[in-house]
Amino acid sequence: xxxxxxxxxxxxxxxxxxxxxxxxxxxxxxxxxxxxxxxxxxxxxxxxxxxxxxxxxxxxxxxxxxxxxxxxxxxxxxxxxxxxxxxxxxxxxxxxxxxxxxxxxxxxxxxxxxxxxxxxxxxxxxxxxxxxxxxxxxxxxxxxxxxxxxxxxxxxxxxxxxxxxxxxxxxxxxxxxxxxxxxxxxxxxxxxxxxxxxxxxxxxxxxxxxxxxxxxxxxxxxxxxxxxxxxxxxxxxxxxxxxxxxxxxxxxxxxxxxxxxxxxxxxxxxxxxxxxxxxxxxxxxxxxxxxxxxxxxxxxxxxxxxxxxxxxxxxxxxxxxxxxxxxxxxxxxxxxxxxxxxxxxxxxxxxxxxxxxxxxxxxxxxxxxxxxxxxxxxxxxxxxxxxxxxxxxxxxxxxxxxxxxxxxxxxxxxxxxxxx
DNA sequence: TCTGGGGTCCTAGGACCC
DNA sequence: TCTGGGGTCCTAGGACCC
Numbered sequence: 323x324x325x326x327x328x329x330x331x332x333x334x335x336x337x338x339x340x341x342x343x344x345x346x347x348x349x350x351x352x353x354x355x356x357x358x359x360x361x362x363x364x365x366x367x368x369x370x371x372x373x374x375x376x377x378x379x380x381x382x383x384x385x386x387x388x389x390x391x392x393x394x395x396x397x398x399x400x401x402x403x404x405x406x407x408x409x410x411x412x413x414x415x416x417x418x419x420x421x422x423x424x425x426x427x428x429x430x431x432x433x434x435x436x437x438x439x440x441x442x443x444x445x446x447x448x449x450x451x452x453x454x455x456x457x458x459x460x461x462x463x464x465x466x467x468x469x470x471x472x473x474x475x476x477x478x479x480x481x482x483x484x485x486x487x488x489x490x491x492x493x494x495x496x497x498x499x500x501x502x503x504x505x506x507x508x509x510x511x512x513x514x515x516x517x518x519x520x521x522x523x524x525x526x527x528x529x530x531x532x533x534x535x536x537x538x539x540x541x542x543x544x545x546x547x548x549x550x551x552x553x554x555x556x557x558x559x560x561x562x563x564x565x566x567x568x569x570x571x572x573x574x575x576x577x578x579x580x581x582x583x584x585x586x587x588x589x590x591x592x593x594x595x596x597x598x599x600x601x602x603x604x605x606x607x608x609x610x611x612x613x614x615x616x617x618x619x620x621x622x623x624x625x626x627x628x629x630x631x632x633x634x635x636x637x638x639x640x641x642x643x644x645x646x647x648x649x650x651x652x653x654x655x656x657x658x659x660x661x662x663x664x665x666x667x668x669x670x671x672x673x674x675x676x677x678x679x680x681x682x683x684x685x686x687x688x689x690x691x692x693x694x695x696x697x698x699x700x701x702x703x704x705x706x707x708x709x710x711x712x713x714x715x716x717x718x719x720x721x722x723x724x725x726x727x728x729x730x731x732x733x734x735x736x737x738x739x740x741x742x
Numbered sequence: 743t744c745t746g747g748g749g750t751c752c753t754a755g756g757a758c759c760c
Numbered sequence: 761t762c763t764g765g766g767g768t769c770c771t772a773g774g775a776c777c778c
Contacts, residue, residue: 353746360746360778378744403746430778508776539752541776568748617745664747722746 323443323466323488324557325436326473327419327450330461330481332432333361336411337401339459340731340739348398352377355572355722356402369396402727410732414458422450427558435470437557447486461485467492470555471548474505475523496523496549506545511538523549563672564601569594570611570664573720577660583612584650585715591646591665592711595639598667599698604635606669608642610649615661624658634682635671638690639697642667643713705734 329335333351338344348365352358359366359375369392371380377400380392392398412431420426425437438446447464454462465476467489479495480487489495502512504523514537520526526534527549534542544554569590577583587610598605611627628649632641646665700709729737 355744355746357744357746374746376745381744433778506776510775539775541752562750564749566749570747572746615745662746666748723744 323438323441323468324470324473324553325438325443325447325450325464325466326429326470326477327434327436327454327462327464328477328481329415329432330463331361331363332412332460333401333403333408334363335460336404336408337399337728339411340407340728344399348396349401350380350398351401351403352726353403354724355574356725357572360403365396366398400726402724404727404730406730406733407728411458411460415454415460415462418454418457419450421453422446425557425559428561435473435557438466443488444486447488451485463487465489468551469548469553470557471505471545472551475499475503478503492549492551493524493527496527499523501526504545504549506541511542514538563670564603565670566666566668567594567597567601567603567605567670568664568666569597570662570666571722572662573660574723575720576615577720578656578658580651580654580656582715582720583654583660583663584647585713585718586663586720587612587646587650587665588643588711589714589718590663591643592639592714594665594667595637595642596698596701598637598670598673599694602673603670604637604673605632605642605667606635606671607631608645608649608668609666610646610653610664611666612650612653612660612663614658622658624655626653628653629668635669635673637673638687638694639711640690643711647713705736 334344334349337349337351344363346365347363348369349363350359350366350371351361353360356377359371359373359377359380362371362373371392380398382391393400408431415432416426416428416434419434419436423436423438423441425439427435429435443466447466451462451464454460463477463480463485465473465478465480465487467473467476472489472492475492475495476487476489478499479489499522501507501515501521501523502509504526507515507526515521515526518533518537520529526546529546531543531546534546538545547554571586571590573586577586591608607629609627609629611625613625614621614623616623616625630645630649632645636642697709701707729739731737731739
């Protein structure tokens with residue numbers, strides 16, 4: 323049997339751990355740039371606010387721009403996202419789960435698959451829920467079934483039944499479940515299936531495999547088999563090393579000048595390079611993209627990207643940022659207001675395996691390597707941003723909005739919770 | 743005024759090889 | 761008259777997930 327644990331309204335729950343006054347109140351957490359709702363407390367879900375709703379729409383009202391604001395009328399508590407906090411609490415939740423079995427696959431920031439072979443499912447599921455809540459403050463739901471896809475559905479059930487569901491006989495549940503709720507069936511595939519009269523998970527489970535192969539490809543066939551209890555997706559205990567690593571952001575205000583665009587790209591490139599070093603990976607190429615705001619079609623639109631090969635696989639900020647800035651100069655067109663930009667590092671490989679370059683300056687490589695180690699350790703010890711790159715600018719007026727971020731209670735000495 | 747970010751996998755088509 | 765078959769690699773686009 324496989325369990326899927328999934329935290330309830332995870333980001334909202336993280337905020338409540340350090341601010342119990344939020345309990346029972348409507349709470350939302352916003353995406354980057356304070357743009358969209360990405361986590362909702364049950365109270366907010368009950369108000370009919372959809373996942374992904376832009377904040378400005380919530381500030382209008384449920385009925386349109388003229389009505390009373392959902393935020394004000396219901397005293398909704400609004401938070402900017404605080405990934406330092408959520409990431410750390412996620413790590414703690416996973417650590418607790420790891421005490422029940424070594425068979426843990428961390429699937430996302432708030433979900434894990436667990437192999438329960440040889441364990442008493444019902445008992446373990448309840449115990450896990452209790453321990454995670456007691457030791458981290460985070461409420462989780464646990465679904466158990468014979469395959470990952472069915473465990474997802476069991477978890478969906480658990481959320482409506484007090485937190486635990488062991489799915490022995492899936493069929494009655496599948497009959498009630500819209501096909502769009504099945505893991506792996508998104509918006510487009512739902513349309514394709516519905517056109518064939520396949521509207522419930524049970525229809526999908528019983529569909530003809532040849533038809534599914536044609537309609538949804540090999541991935542869809544796996545989904546159908548998984549619904550039938552044939553495991554096609556193994557538990558992945560060791561995360562596969564990343565193949566790409568990107569950093570992109572929308573700007574806090576429109577950016578028109580090349581100088582500011584280059585600051586942003588330098589900043590994102592430096593962040594991406596630091597991630598690479600943390601993972602002990604190196605990149606062989608990179609891509610830079612810039613774009614105007616597609617939500618303002620009446621304004622002139624421009625979006626473009628450039629992919630560049632690096633002279634040798636590297637994770638050094640100087641090489642990466644220099645290459646990214648060169649691309650930015652070639653991509654830039656005056657006369658537009660830019661809204662978003664990003665740097666993606668591609669063709670990643672293991673940094674421990676280093677292919678020397680025929681014309682590579684080994685002395686410089688070693689010196690730059692030592693510089694990176696120094697910068698990383700200072701930032702690790704004293705907090706991100708302690709040492710920054712001048713190319714990223716000092717004032718950074720383009721920086722994303724983050725007006726309502728709570729403290730980083732668990733990862734910054736100067737932001738510890740205060741008890742009066 | 744205000745509309746997220748970071749990933750993965752699969753497929754089809756083109757270029758190229760023998 | 762008649763123009764193969766089998767394979768790899770790369771890329772872009774489309775789909776999905778949280």
